[in-house]
Amino acid sequence: MRLAIPFRHSRSDLLSRALLSLGLVACSLPLHKAFADDKLVKIGILAQITGKSSADGQESVRGAQMAIDEVNAAGGIDGYKFKLVVGDVKDGSAGDVTSTVDRLLGDDAIQFMLTGYASLTNFELDMMADADMPYMLSATATQTRAIIAPNPSKYACCWSLSPSFDSYGTDVTKLADKLQAEGKVKFASKKVAIISSDNAYSKTISEAMKKTFKADGWTITVDEMVPFGEVDDWRPILAKVRQDPPAVVINADYLPNNSATFLKQFLEQPTNSLLFLQYAPSVPEFVTLTGKASTGVVYDLLGGVLTTPKLPLSAELLAKFKQKYGVESGTYGIALYEEMQVYFAALRKVGDPTNHGAIEAAIGATDMPTAEGHLQFDPKTHLAVQDDSHYPITFFQIWDGKRIMISPAQYATGDFQLPPWMKP
Template sequence: MSEKHPAPSAQRKRITRRDLVRGIGIAGAAGVLSGGAGGYFLSPRRTESGSSVADGKTVKFGIVAPVTGPYSGDGQEMVRGAKLAVEDINNGGGVLGRKVELVVGDIADQAPENFIQAAERLVSREKVAAASGGYATATSVEFDTYAQAGVPLFHTNTLQANSDYVVEKGMTNVFQCCPTEPWYASGFLQLMQGWIDSGAWVPSSKTAAVISSNDSYSISIATVLKNGLKELGWDISLYEEITVPYADWGPQLSKIRNQPPGLIFVSDYLAGDLASFAKQFATAPTPSLLYQQYGPSVPEYIELAGDAANGVIWSTTIGTLPDEMGKAFRKRYLETFGTEAGLSQSGAQYDIVRLWALAASRAGDPYDFAAVSQAVKDMSFRGVVGTYRFDQKELTAIPYPDATDDPSLGMPHLTYQIQNGEQVLFSPAPYGKGSFQLPAWL
């Protein structure tokens, strides 16, 4: 994948400013859409014959999520975020006067056939107006079902191969609502070098142990990281690929302890796997900085890892911001579901359903798929995780600060460190309020 997709730093381009969509806001903890958007939701439009497009039926929106199986922690986050968005939209009068109904498609263990079955059910039987989900297949095989029907699909799978598939097939209705995975490694390398240059971190050695799960997402991140480290004069002392779920990290940690690296970078993204690694590492830590990919965003990670989570660094290219909007959403999530919201998928799916509702309202008919997709392309939408604005060719969210230096025009690439059991966001400005700290074992 690295040969096909060079590191993002090589692809970096400056984005010009465009006007943001006006009149989108959040009213208090309830998160109800207000301002210019309100009129779209509250007022059903009428056809030439005088009948309302709101007559009679609900508008169905599909959410594809692993609500059972090993990824269910993330899947529940997705569904709950979507439910809150549907509640907001319906309380505000629906889409063009029609209530929105959420239809869930369970993809369980993420087997490709589950994605295909979910897509066929949502499109053919449920007749959804649009669909969303946090994950997609590596081969994008389910995209064809949505593309043939024209049904808008929104996902946050973060895979460059998904974006490439959309371009190669000329699809106009499949939107990747977060920047792709090579940006993870590129962004981390920039931060890491900044810590070294400032003296905030002095590596014990310029060597790295890189561990990846054997899927294209994790391998792509690991490959970009390895190449970037080598360009900076680092050596890769260990590289291994594992099959998830993975619990016994003894063999890998034995090699790490025999030859302690300056950096340990794990691109497996399953929360349980990463928590297990952190706990086993903490029993005899090496003088190594520890980065783990995405999984610590899921609440169960800290529950499983406990104090071993402290000091761990992780990032996400789509995550709920610690600003007024993000805090209001997380407060409401806790009050509604009795548990803390994770820092990624709940906010993302909450935003995506509302983004679609605004686009459908502007199109004048939620089932005019081409008009809805065009409205999405023409929009900038500020949600609880930042600004959604899509590359016009790839239909992929533009990252900040990686591809644009304007935070109002890009999706922030967020980097956290767990400190004293709390998630501390320290990059990028202006969202990061904390600061990087050397882990206690260093």
């Protein structure tokens, strides 16, 4: 699992098959003769192509490639054409991320790098800052803020499409209270079970949730943490949940396979509880794994695609992605497409891809509509601005395999419905 996979001169069968499945064979072929070397800009992408989060990684590469294919087909930018260079960071371990970043930074033709997420701690931001490499990412915003906020000027290179994750920790409580106040659910108690996974993303969110629920007068009946990785059996934890049935059950493990298994085992003997699963239901794979069993599940997203007729850009991009690749995009396909659009806009403004300082400043000054909302960056944290006028927190409920946006009201595509396992 931790073996290094040389990329330029030889590849393992595993990585080759992954790239073939992504339609990126061209990444390993000689450049087309029509591309003059001095007019070719390489773009480096870090992605967990072959790790536990391979669904996100492969989707990320597809999104970036779609943007590059479009701009190349339109003639490029000021004569520049673009080529994606894929760096597989596998499961995002420090060693795999470091070696992959070092290799990509060693290619002088790479002028921009991006990722959905490489590591979950984002330590690679320091490597990008040291190399003065323009870099964008779309995850673990709490870790990004902790690194950048003490010294934003040091990290002029680096910008996050993800907004602050603070609302992940606060707004599930608000949603539960709102649904109760509106009479859409009748909770028998103010009890909550919170289950998480031992990784930076899940732990940060679940710990914030615990504080918010406690402050709002809720009692935490189950507080469990599982090791990060594959979990086949949630039944011992679910047995604890059933001993004192809570009004809300939360699982912050973000891996789709784990979340799907949790849902199936919860439904073996469901409690009369609202079931909230963090992030995983947004991945198309989740509904494939669960089918109609996912009906009623609630989840939220920060920086997620606003799938609403009020923003036709979102529907257009989702349709283009599916037409191009034959599969739906979750969060990261569109996010990486948008990261590339931010870079392209900066390059159009600056004109010279090697002027990294000017490119970075242009990225930081971004003011543009995206499929996730209106994008501007907070200069103090380099995160996307988070509010209902920029990147809102959105809540979804799955019903018959479809994701219905239930909040905020101005983007909602439907109303919350009582899950089939809950009593009126």
